[in-house]
Amino acid sequence: MxxxxxxxxxxxxxxxxxxxxxxxxxxxxxxxxxxxxxxxxxxxxxxxxxxxxxxxxxxxxxxxxxxxxxxxxxxxxxxxxxxxxxxxxxxxxxxxxxxxxxxxxxxxxxxxxxxxxxxxxxxxxxxxxxxxxxxxxxxxxxIQVAPGCLLALDPAPGSIRESGSGRLLLDGCEAFAAGPLTPAARLPQVNPYSVPAASTMACVAGTLTVSGVLVVRNGAEPQPRCGGVRVAPGGRLRVEGIAWRLAGPLHVEAGGRLETWGATLWTGPHPVEFAAGAQVELQPPMAGSMAGVALLGASTGPPATSRLVAGSGQKLTGAILLPTQTVELAGNAAACTQVVAGRILVSGITRLGHACAGVGVKTLMDQRVALVE
Known part of the structure; x- marks a missing residue:
């Protein structure tokens, strides 16, 4: 042991x-x-x-x-x-x-x-x-997207664009363009306005030149001129309370003045030009079939270009409906403006807003799809 x-x-x-x-x-x-x-x-x-x-x-x-x-x-x-x-x-x-x-x-x-x-x-x-x-x-x-200030109907890329020094400023509203976000099949839902097709009207040869003061109202409508209307420098054209149908182009030159009060300028397929230096103030009807419509074009017709380039001298209140045309914008002093056109080009500083209470315009509204979760 x-x-x-x-x-x-x-x-x-x-x-x-x-x-x-x-x-x-x-x-x-x-x-x-x-x-x-x-x-x-x-x-x-x-x-x-x-x-x-x-x-x-x-x-x-x-x-x-x-x-x-x-x-x-x-x-x-x-x-x-x-x-x-x-x-x-x-x-x-x-x-x-x-x-x-x-x-x-x-x-x-x-x-x-x-x-x-x-x-x-x-x-x-x-x-x-x-x-x-x-x-x-x-x-x-x-997702509901509203209200819209601009709607371009041409599905090609760049249907709404700024050019050169152009700058688009939107106050509380959206810009809609045909294409991936607003395909053509939904345009009738986005655009609540009905624009008539182009049609011919009886007219006389020549151009109506306004070099003084001309007031157009119900019962005081000049005969339609095939060459349209020209407001010359120093001229003043005032349209009151009617839908005034023109048979040709509308041209307001520098130094000319155009005023509408409760009225619609019905230009059909013809172009409109508010030149730099012109004075333009549009006030559409607040009620009736033309409520809110300041400029009315046509739903059909050849391509045209309207140039609304009067700059700080233009106040475009209401809806401008020129669906077949290219619309060039430069300047605007109105608080409520809508533009529905084929293509829209902004060539100057242009502010568009939707403070439209009481103006009579309809709402441009789109529906977008998004993944939210």
Whole structure:
């Protein structure tokens, strides 16, 4: 038998023996490393799966919102497009219209698409789970955009643009242009005005030149001239309380003055020019079939260009409806102006606003589709 001292010595030897300790630490470290590897692999895989599902949910919600705007059944469209963008038979697609939760909850102009699928967890035994669920959600909505100050009907790019020193300043209103944001199929919804087609009218040869003072009102309308109307320098033309139909172009020269009061200038397919240095003030009717319409063109006819470039000398109150023409703008002192034209060119500093209470103009309103969640 060993003495107590020998036994104690052996125990001290045993406690000092470090053989096998490194294996224990290696095993623990390896488990930790494998855990981190598993976390990394699953995080990367989860992000990739989430990205794919989110893209499909976004496209489904966008398609559903466009269907809502068009007035067709939105849920089947959203579900079908979401599934078309998935290469995954295990994914589950659910559609809510209107959404039951989120900031668009209960909104009939919003639709939600949610996609979920199970995903196998790599090295799941180390993480305590073998399967997880990946989810993605998107909400598309139809957003009312109003009021509009400008509407360009030509779908070609650049139908509203600034040229040279031109600068367009919009006060509380929007600019709408045919194209991807406002396709031609929706223009009748955006534009509430009805513009007649071009038609011929009886006229006599020559141009009506105003070099003094001419007041045009009901019962005092000059005979239509095929060459239109020209307001010469020093001339003053005032139109009161009627829709005055012209048989040719309207030209206000520098130093000339044009005033309308409760009246509409009906120019048909013919161009209008307010030259730099002219004085122009338009006030449309506040009621009746021409309410709010200051200048009325035609819905058909050859292309033309109207130049409203009188600068600080022009105050264009009301709606200017020249749908077949290019309209050039430079300057405006009115608080309420709308322009509906084929193309719109801004060549000077031009401020347009929609302080239109009591003017009689209608509201230009668009509906945009956006992903809001």
């Amino acid at each position: 060993r003495s107590d001292g020998a036994q104690r010595g052996d125990l001290r030897w045993l406690s000092a023996d470090e053989q096998g300790a490194s294996a224990i630490f290696t095993a623990l470290a390896l488990s930790a490393v494998l855990g981190f590897v598993a976390l990394g692999l699953n995080a990367a895989g989860g992000l990739a799966a989430k990205r794919d599902l989110q893209q499909a949910a976004d496209r489904g919600a966008d398609a559903g919102a466009r269907a809502l705007r068009s007035g067709v059944a939105a849920a089947p469209v959203a579900r079908a497009l979401a599934k078309d963008n998935l290469n995954d038979t295990e994914a589950m697609v659910s559609v809510e219209w209107p959404p039951a939760a989120g900031r668009c909850a209960g909104d009939p102009l919003a639709i939600a698409v949610e996609i979920s699928r199970p995903r196998t967890v790599r090295l799941g035994g180390l993480l305590g789970a073998d399967v997880s669920v990946v989810r993605a959600r998107a909400v598309g909505a139809v």
